[in-house]
Amino acid sequence: MELSKMSRAELEAFKNEAQAKYDEYKARGLSLNMARGKPSAEQLDLTEGLLTTVVKSSDCIADDGTDCRNYGVVDGLPEAKALFAPMLNVTNDQLILGGSSSLNMMYDTIAKFLLFGVNKDAKPWKDQGRLKWLCPCPGYDRHFLVTESFGFEMINIPMNADGPDMDMIEKLAAQDESIKGVWCVPMYGNPTGITFSDEVVKRFANMKTKADDFRIFWDNAYCVHHLSDDHDVLLDLLAECEKAGNPDRAIEFASTSKISYAGAGVAMMASSKANIDYIKSLLTVQTIGPDKINQLRHVKFFKNFEGLKEHMKKHQALLAPRFAAVLDGLDKEIAPYGIGSWTKPNGGYFISFNAMNGCAKRIVELCKEAGVVLTGAGATFPYKKDPDDSNIRIAPSYPPVDELKLAVEIFTTAVKLASAEKLLNS
Amino acid sequence: MELSKMSRAELEAFKNEAQAKYDEYKARGLSLNMARGKPSAEQLDLTEGLLTTVVKSSDCIADDGTDCRNYGVVDGLPEAKALFAPMLNVTNDQLILGGSSSLNMMYDTIAKFLLFGVNKDAKPWKDQGRLKWLCPCPGYDRHFLVTESFGFEMINIPMNADGPDMDMIEKLAAQDESIKGVWCVPMYGNPTGITFSDEVVKRFANMKTKADDFRIFWDNAYCVHHLSDDHDVLLDLLAECEKAGNPDRAIEFASTSKISYAGAGVAMMASSKANIDYIKSLLTVQTIGPDKINQLRHVKFFKNFEGLKEHMKKHQALLAPRFAAVLDGLDKEIAPYGIGSWTKPNGGYFISFNAMNGCAKRIVELCKEAGVVLTGAGATFPYKKDPDDSNIRIAPSYPPVDELKLAVEIFTTAVKLASAEKLLNS
Numbered sequence: 001m002e003l004s005k006m007s008r009a010e011l012e013a014f015k016n017e018a019q020a021k022y023d024e025y026k027a028r029g030l031s032l033n034m035a036r037g038k039p040s041a042e043q044l045d046l047t048e049g050l051l052t053t054v055v056k057s058s059d060c061i062a063d064d065g066t067d068c069r070n071y072g073v074v075d076g077l078p079e080a081k082a083l084f085a086p087m088l089n090v091t092n093d094q095l096i097l098g099g100s101s102s103l104n105m106m107y108d109t110i111a112k113f114l115l116f117g118v119n120k121d122a123k124p125w126k127d128q129g130r131l132k133w134l135c136p137c138p139g140y141d142r143h144f145l146v147t148e149s150f151g152f153e154m155i156n157i158p159m160n161a162d163g164p165d166m167d168m169i170e171k172l173a174a175q176d177e178s179i180k181g182v183w184c185v186p187m188y189g190n191p192t193g194i195t196f197s198d199e200v201v202k203r204f205a206n207m208k209t210k211a212d213d214f215r216i217f218w219d220n221a222y223c224v225h226h227l228s229d230d231h232d233v234l235l236d237l238l239a240e241c242e243k244a245g246n247p248d249r250a251i252e253f254a255s256t257s258k259i260s261y262a263g264a265g266v267a268m269m270a271s272s273k274a275n276i277d278y279i280k281s282l283l284t285v286q287t288i289g290p291d292k293i294n295q296l297r298h299v300k301f302f303k304n305f306e307g308l309k310e311h312m313k314k315h316q317a318l319l320a321p322r323f324a325a326v327l328d329g330l331d332k333e334i335a336p337y338g339i340g341s342w343t344k345p346n347g348g349y350f351i352s353f354n355a356m357n358g359c360a361k362r363i364v365e366l367c368k369e370a371g372v373v374l375t376g377a378g379a380t381f382p383y384k385k386d387p388d389d390s391n392i393r394i395a396p397s398y399p400p401v402d403e404l405k406l407a408v409e410i411f412t413t414a415v416k417l418a419s420a421e422k423l424l425n426s
Numbered sequence: 427m428e429l430s431k432m433s434r435a436e437l438e439a440f441k442n443e444a445q446a447k448y449d450e451y452k453a454r455g456l457s458l459n460m461a462r463g464k465p466s467a468e469q470l471d472l473t474e475g476l477l478t479t480v481v482k483s484s485d486c487i488a489d490d491g492t493d494c495r496n497y498g499v500v501d502g503l504p505e506a507k508a509l510f511a512p513m514l515n516v517t518n519d520q521l522i523l524g525g526s527s528s529l530n531m532m533y534d535t536i537a538k539f540l541l542f543g544v545n546k547d548a549k550p551w552k553d554q555g556r557l558k559w560l561c562p563c564p565g566y567d568r569h570f571l572v573t574e575s576f577g578f579e580m581i582n583i584p585m586n587a588d589g590p591d592m593d594m595i596e597k598l599a600a601q602d603e604s605i606k607g608v609w610c611v612p613m614y615g616n617p618t619g620i621t622f623s624d625e626v627v628k629r630f631a632n633m634k635t636k637a638d639d640f641r642i643f644w645d646n647a648y649c650v651h652h653l654s655d656d657h658d659v660l661l662d663l664l665a666e667c668e669k670a671g672n673p674d675r676a677i678e679f680a681s682t683s684k685i686s687y688a689g690a691g692v693a694m695m696a697s698s699k700a701n702i703d704y705i706k707s708l709l710t711v712q713t714i715g716p717d718k719i720n721q722l723r724h725v726k727f728f729k730n731f732e733g734l735k736e737h738m739k740k741h742q743a744l745l746a747p748r749f750a751a752v753l754d755g756l757d758k759e760i761a762p763y764g765i766g767s768w769t770k771p772n773g774g775y776f777i778s779f780n781a782m783n784g785c786a787k788r789i790v791e792l793c794k795e796a797g798v799v800l801t802g803a804g805a806t807f808p809y810k811k812d813p814d815d816s817n818i819r820i821a822p823s824y825p826p827v828d829e830l831k832l833a834v835e836i837f838t839t840a841v842k843l844a845s846a847e848k849l850l851n852s
Contacts, residue, residue: 036497044483044495051481051719057467057474069470069687071462099525104713111537115552115576126541126552142714149711150541261495264719285575287530288568291717293477293690 002338003419014337015420022370022417025410030371032407037190037349038398039262039315046314047260053300054293068292075280080266080295086305087223088252089236090270096279099290102255102267106217107146109251109269112282113180114150118213119248119278125180125213134172134182136164138352138380138391140190143183143219147382152180154382159192163200170207177210181217187234188222191352191380191393193345195232205240205249216241216250222348223254224312227320232346238270247272256298258315258349259308266298319349322396322404326351329408339419342394351394352380359418360389366414372407428764429845441846448796448843451836456797458833463616463775464824465688465741472740473686479726480719494718501706506692506721512731513649514678515662516696522705525716528681528693532643533572535677535695538708539606540576544639545674545704551606551639560598560608562590564778564806564817566616569609569645573808578606580808585618589626596633603636607643613660614648617778617806617819619771621658631666631675642667642676648774649680650738653746658772664696673698682724684741684775685734692724745775748822748830752777755834765845768820777820778806785844786815792840798833 006014054060060068063079075081076097085095098105114125125131133152135144136159147154155172158165163186173179184204186196196204204216218237226232241249248271256265269279302308327344330353334340342353355363360377367374375393378384394411396404432440480486486494489505501507502523511521524531540551551557559578561570562585573580581598584591589612599605610630612622622630630642644663652658667675674697682691695705728734753770756779760766768779781789786803793800801819804810820837822830 038496041483041493044486044493047495048483051483051485055477055481057471057477059477060470067467067470068689069473070464071683071688073689100717101713101715107712108534111541114541115537142711145711149708257497261719262497263494263499263715264717282575285568285571286533287527289527289689291526291690291720293687294717294720 001336003423004338008424011420011424015417015424018413018416018420022366022413025413026370028371030406030410032371032399032403032410033373034395034399034404034407034411035373035375036398037395039258040318040398040400042318043315043397044261046311047301050260050297050301053297059300060293060296062292062296066292068296071288073292074284074287074289076268076290077292077295077299079299083299083302083304083308084254084266084268087308088220088254088268088270090238093273094238094276095268095270096276096283097290097295098267098269100255100257100263100265100267100294102219102221102253102257102269103142103146105267105269106143106219106253109279110146110150112279113213113215116282118215119274122213128178130178132176132179134169134179135382136182136184137382138191138393139183140185140219141375141379141384143217144382147183155179156382156387159189159194161194163194163196166200166203170203173207173209173214175210180211180213181215183217183219185219185221186237187220187232188225188345188348190221190348191350191391193343193348193350193352195234195346198235201235201237202240205237205244205246214249218250218252220252220254222258224309225258225349226312226316226347227323228316228346230346238272242272248275251275259312260298260301264294266295319397321401323351325401325405326394326396326408329405329412333412334415337416337419340415349395349397351396353392353394354390355392355415356419356422357388357390359415359422360386360392362418362421363392363411363414366418367411370410370414372410374411427762429849430764434850437846437850441843441850444839444842444846448792448839451839452796454797456832456836458797458825458829458836459799460821460825460830460833460837461799461801462824463821465684466744466824466826468744469741469823470687472737473727476686476723476727479723486719486722488718488722492718494722497714499718500710500713500715502694502716503718503721503725505725509725509728509730509734510680510692510694513734514646514680514694514696516664519699520664520702521694521696522702522709523716523721524693524695526681526683526689526691526693526720528645528647528679528683528695529568529572531693531695532569532645532679535643535705536572536576538705539639539641542708544641545700548639554604556604558602558605560595560605561808562608562610563808564617564819565609566611566645567801567805567810569643570808573609581605582808582813585615585620587620589620589622592626592629596629599633599635599640601636605635606637606639607641609643609645611645611647612663613646613658614651614771614774616647616774617776617817619769619774619776619778621660621772624661627661627663628666631663631670631672640675644676644678646678646680648684650735651684651775652738652742652773653749654742654772656772664698668698674701677701685738686724686727690720692721745823747827749777751827751831752820752822752834755831755838759838760841763842763845766841775821775823777822779818779820780816781818781841782845782848783814783816785841785848786812786818788844788847789818789837789840792844793837796836796840798836800837
């Protein structure tokens with residue numbers, strides 16, 4: 001029976017039952033974590049062989065004779081580009097390989113646009129007064145933190161099942177020159193898990209923008225991170241932008257943080273050749289080059305993009321049961337009571353849970369007190385402010401399955417308790 | 427006999443002899459390089475064992491249990507900090523370990539000061555109008571390129587035998603609030619090879635600056651890079667700043683680019699705890715963390731700072747004969763004619779050669795045509811403009827000794843030829 005249809009007495013009984021169960025869990029003094037989208041140790045073990053691909057000095061020589069132990073090659077090794085270019089469907093000259101953090105590349109790109117403008121003829125963003133940024137949400141907390149730290153006024157854009165509300169984005173971008181960009185995690189989004197539809201991608205590529213220097217930050221972090229063989233397919237935004245006559249509009253980011261190592265992978269960015277040439281011209285002043293030995297490790301381990309895709313099936317085998325454990329728990333414990341909705345992603349690292357309005361903070365608090373750490377309520381919105389206090393990001397990847405199942409039991413118990421409290425107090 | 431004392435006929439004969447020798451070299455179609463301060467392959471081979479220190483998943487666990495394959499630890503592994511902190515004479519909480527490039531850290535630090543100010547209460551540099559930067563020169567071309575790209579007006583400061591002209595620096599910094607910083611390579615400077623005297627360091631620490639947010643960028647790139655056992659000692663600027671009541675004035679940078687690998691080492695910055703805490707607060711938005719596996723490789727290979735210092739003796743053994751080869755050539759071929767002066771560094775990667783005024787470009791051009799690549803004339807000055815057209819940076823580290831000797835023969839021949847041309851035409 002749905003909670004909203006229960007009598008006060010039925011609700012009281014429901015609440016008491018949830019409370020009793022909650023107290024039992026709490027008494028166990030557990031320490032569980034569903035907070036961050038970290039790969040598990042088992043996943044990291046999958047790439048153990050990467051560490052032995054480059055162990056001798058002679059292993060450090062690239063195909064063109066470059067000694068990867070020495071300076072140079074600011075935009076990444078050609079053979080490493082050849083490995084990753086098909087993943088983003090670009091040519092080598094549309095790609096820059098960086099250090100290990102794609103977040104760092106996004107941050108640096110915005111910093112460069114602030115200080116120097118989006119191209120050599122553009123006015124630096126810093127000289128254009130107070131600027132705004134479009135933030136489809138729920139979204140990735142670290143994206144929002146970047147634009148907040150740079151002083152952008154962030155505008156919430158609701159997320160639909162096929163991507164952000166494009167009517168709203170088109171309307172705002174067309175009329176306001178101070179809107180300079182938009183954050184997107186277009187495939188298996190963080191935290192929604194959804195993939196943008198072809199129509200949404202095309203509208204991004206074709207929409208009119210009042211600002212010539214509007215840029216789409218397309219964080220394709222989960223582009224090969226499927227949870228089932230029958231996976232989502234994302235339309236290629238860079239190609240659509242090119243077709244639409246807006247070739248320089250989008251910059252795509254990715255990394256191997258969830259392919260090889262989350263602390264020691266290879267990050268990358270792709271865009272039009274013009275954008276990449278411009279960024280390279282600035283990058284040449286910033287650094288002599290990234291860690292090419294680590295790029296070489298990736299080439300030697302994965303061999304080519306086919307090898308990388310095969311490798312991702314091993315991640316899938318470890319992640320799919322974890323997602324299933326969470327979804328099973330939610331289906332069994334929450335669905336019957338109508339006190340929450342959630343996504344069932346075909347890939348990525350997150351499940352987005354929407355509690356009854358006004359319950360998210362309470363649920364996260366209850367979980368914390370019972371030893372289950374969740375991403376902070378509100379974190380998936382700009383300024384950490386969820387207007388409905390509803391969204392909670394569930395990250396199933398890190399804990400072992402048995403721990404995860406226990407964490408989900410506690411989570412669903414907390415959802416029941418918080419929902420009943422809310423209804424009784426309203 | 428000094429060239430300046432020769433008769434025209436003697437000069438003509440000297441020039442013809444140099445020209446004949448030069449033509450012989452040119453006819454050989456050589457390809458030699460004394461341009462960049464790159465370690466040689468032999469030097470890079472010294473660290474081969476570093477690649478085998480972390481080859482299994484279990485090798486990736488840090489002392490505190492941190493799995494270095496996963497996210498986190500934004501300011502660097504504690505045990506890696508413990509390895510490098512003694513090198514800069516700081517505590518772990520005064521140190522940030524980054525990726526592989528210290529140039530990148532310097533660039534990012536200036537970018538942060540531009541966008542956010544030097545501390546949380548300071549006005550961002552970008553909001554303070556046109557700014558200036560002090561540039562002791564000859565200096566490091568990539569430093570000058572960074573401040574040029576950010577739009578600072580760069581002011582040339584002459585270099586003396588014990589460091590930059592402190593009278594001039596003190597005078598300028600005391601009177602002009604738009605002067606925000608100074609570049610220094612205080613030990614075995616690039617390209618002079620000199621080490622700043624205690625007095626110079628103390629004057630830097632104690633001088634009055636009109637700008638509260640004036641910062642010394644102290645690139646201690648060659649702090650353990652001695653060429654003889656009887657080596658230079660640099661006074662600790664951070665400690666002197668602390669003593670002088672200016673604890674936040676200086677930021678020190680270093681890396682293992684010339685200790686382990688020039689493309690895949692560990693970069694670092696050190697300063698007061700207040701500065702480091704502030705930079706960390708910004709860094710936390712920029713990245714989830716650097717490559718900790720590579721930091722761990724360094725810890726396991728060098729063990730501790732004593733181990734690192736021992737290792738540097740192996741570099742010394744490879745570099746000292748190269749420096750000797752250049753200095754011998756200059757002593758024999760140039761000194762008798764009074765057509766150049768040069769430094770005899772006790773460490774670092776460069777010899778700074780001052781030709782007769784107006785000859786540097788011609789010498790570099792002559793060398794290039796005979797197959798010897800040198801750092802471009804002027805590169806050691808802001809805007810690549812050497813007012814005297816005199817300074818040439820010689821980088822002896824990269825070529826094998828026999829190639830280096832040949833390159834020096836060609837170089838000294840070019841100096842002779844250019845000097846004679848100059849005197850005959852003046």
